[in-house]
Amino acid sequence: MTPRLGHDLWVDFEREILIRASEVDARLEPLVREAGFRLVSADELKGVAHEQGLWPGISGEPEFRGRDSVLTAATHQPWVDANGFRVRWLKALHPQKPAVLGYQADEKAGLKPDRMVPNDSVELALVEAWASGGNYVLSLPQRYRELLLKRDDRALADWKQLAQTARWLQANVALFRQPAVPIATLLVDATETTAEVANLAYRQNVSPALASIASPPAPDPEHIRVLAAVSVEAPGPEARKRILAHADAGATVVVDATGEKAWWRDSRLKLTRKQDDRDFYALGRGQVVAYREQISDVYEFAFDVIDLVGQKFRAVRMWNALTQIGLLTGSPRSRGAVLIVVNYGRGRRWETLVRVQGVYSRATLLRPEGEPQELKVAKRGTTTEIQLPGMRRLGVVVFS
Numbered sequence: 001m002t003p004r005l006g007h008d009l010w011v012d013f014e015r016e017i018l019i020r021a022s023e024v025d026a027r028l029e030p031l032v033r034e035a036g037f038r039l040v041s042a043d044e045l046k047g048v049a050h051e052q053g054l055w056p057g058i059s060g061e062p063e064f065r066g067r068d069s070v071l072t073a074a075t076h077q078p079w080v081d082a083n084g085f086r087v088r089w090l091k092a093l094h095p096q097k098p099a100v101l102g103y104q105a106d107e108k109a110g111l112k113p114d115r116m117v118p119n120d121s122v123e124l125a126l127v128e129a130w131a132s133g134g135n136y137v138l139s140l141p142q143r144y145r146e147l148l149l150k151r152d153d154r155a156l157a158d159w160k161q162l163a164q165t166a167r168w169l170q171a172n173v174a175l176f177r178q179p180a181v182p183i184a185t186l187l188v189d190a191t192e193t194t195a196e197v198a199n200l201a202y203r204q205n206v207s208p209a210l211a212s213i214a215s216p217p218a219p220d221p222e223h224i225r226v227l228a229a230v231s232v233e234a235p236g237p238e239a240r241k242r243i244l245a246h247a248d249a250g251a252t253v254v255v256d257a258t259g260e261k262a263w264w265r266d267s268r269l270k271l272t273r274k275q276d277d278r279d280f281y282a283l284g285r286g287q288v289v290a291y292r293e294q295i296s297d298v299y300e301f302a303f304d305v306i307d308l309v310g311q312k313f314r315a316v317r318m319w320n321a322l323t324q325i326g327l328l329t330g331s332p333r334s335r336g337a338v339l340i341v342v343n344y345g346r347g348r349r350w351e352t353l354v355r356v357q358g359v360y361s362r363a364t365l366l367r368p369e370g371e372p373q374e375l376k377v378a379k380r381g382t383t384t385e386i387q388l389p390g391m392r393r394l395g396v397v398v399f400s
Helices: 007-015 029-035 084-093 121-131 142-149 153-171 192-203 237-249 298-309
Strands: 018-020 038-040 135-138 184-188 209-212 226-229 252-255 270-274 278-283 286-291 316-318 324-330 337-343 352-357 363-367 370-375 378-380 383-388 394-399
Touching (some): 007 135, 029 153, 084 121, 084 184, 084 192, 084 209, 121 135, 121 337, 121 394, 142 153, 184 298, 192 298, 192 324, 226 298, 237 252, 237 278, 237 286, 252 298, 316 324, 324 352, 363 383, 383 394
Parallel strands (some): 018 038, 018 135, 184 209, 184 226, 226 252, 252 286
Antiparallel strands (some): 270 278, 278 286, 337 394, 352 383, 363 370, 378 383
16 A cells, blocks of 8 residues: 555554564454454555564563563563663654654564563554554564454454554543653753663653654753763764753753764863862863763663752652553643553552652543542652552643
8 A cells, every 4th residue: 555645644643553464464454344343565664664673561471470570680660671761762763753653573583582571562562652642553573363363362452452452552642742851951862872881771760752853852951961972973063052051951961982082171160169070060060971982771871860959859769660661751631740651560469669750639540441539649749749649551640
């Protein structure tokens, strides 16, 4: 099918639930029609869908393991494969286009023939893309397709849940099209290096806003406390001027370009202190933090950003939530905020303590599988604290 051009095409890819036509034969078409999904061809996806991605979930965790997570030796955290960061990365680089993920359930995405994944990992793939403000073209793991063809009861139940979640996402689309709260903002370019910096920042619940290095946001020290420009190409003169203006206005600007590539150097910089791997310079009412080498450990860098922001001013802080990623965004209403939490592990039965930046008097939990639930709120300085109940794949808390 020849793809249509223009805005109508973007609307379809932003709002419809899409599934690859090549993975649906005549026996599965009734299920697809009942769910309300639209079949799309490979031709339609060209130039629209971003093909890179890892199958989401806990890496290396078989479907029937009786645990909630698999811990890595180095970090003692579950190794989470997530793709939500790619949506925000694409939106920062191409704000006028839909951010559509189009990776398939194959070995390129980490699904080797002997790897078993839950059927509802397809739902997770859809949820994380929508939760980040984009979309995902559904692709079905081979085993799941075979179970659906056999009309397996569990597979059909998971398919029904997928359809229910898809309808819920469409009905609540406005919740997922809001900008991230920009307390920490990362500047990115089209390289995979900056995508990975964003990935680990989201993974550690830094909840960053992303912006293109070619078009940095205007200074706003009240809301943008840290602006990081690491592992990026050198900005143009106007972008460089705007980046350093953040430090002038009172924010912390983080850079890692060294030697002749140190585009951030300025005659007004005054060295104030040194650490093993970075130097601190005063500039205007703020500072520039310059690493002596290009960032190589993006995992540690995410914690450096948290330290520079300060625990008191973090956008999101979650306790005992090793398999959950939270993103704090604006609200569709003029005031308030929205906390979006995606669970990459199995269904979580216990509560999670969460704090978000901002003082609110009301918090309402929304989930695809249940009715709205009012949560108790507590003021903690400039933050609001809640207990997030157990959840399957997605929980959305609307603060007002």
